[in-house]
Amino acid sequence: MTERVTVTGPRRRRAPALRRAVTAEIDAQTQLGEVYMRALLRAQLRLSLAVAGVVLGLLATLPLLFAVAPRVSEIELAGVPLPWLVLGGLVYPALVAAAWFYVRAAERVERDFGDMVNRR
Numbered sequence: 001m002t003e004r005v006t007v008t009g010p011r012r013r014r015a016p017a018l019r020r021a022v023t024a025e026i027d028a029q030t031q032l033g034e035v036y037m038r039a040l041l042r043a044q045l046r047l048s049l050a051v052a053g054v055v056l057g058l059l060a061t062l063p064l065l066f067a068v069a070p071r072v073s074e075i076e077l078a079g080v081p082l083p084w085l086v087l088g089g090l091v092y093p094a095l096v097a098a099a100w101f102y103v104r105a106a107e108r109v110e111r112d113f114g115d116m117v118n119r120r
Helices: 022-027 031-068 070-074 082-119
Strands: none
Touching: 022 031, 022 082, 031 070, 031 082, 070 082
16 A cells, blocks of 8 residues: 655745726726716716705795785885895805805715725
């Protein structure tokens, strides 16, 4: 009978799997990059629809309020009818505030996306 001998050699490590950076995935337009970009675009679309919905909702309720409650239309401040003051003076600051909020929120979405991409 022959004697069994165990032959060993130095351990060989598997080469580390090359991980592509997410930015490389996006630049190469791979499926993973498309998933990331779709997520960013979806977040931006959701934000824009939310802000537009609130602004349009508020602007649509003003004429409705004046039509439903005609006594509100008869109120005057400093000789100027209330509808004129609201539509001519208060709407524009509200639009500026909505635009300011949208820009800040869009920058936050993009910053969060950049942080997520750089983290991986």
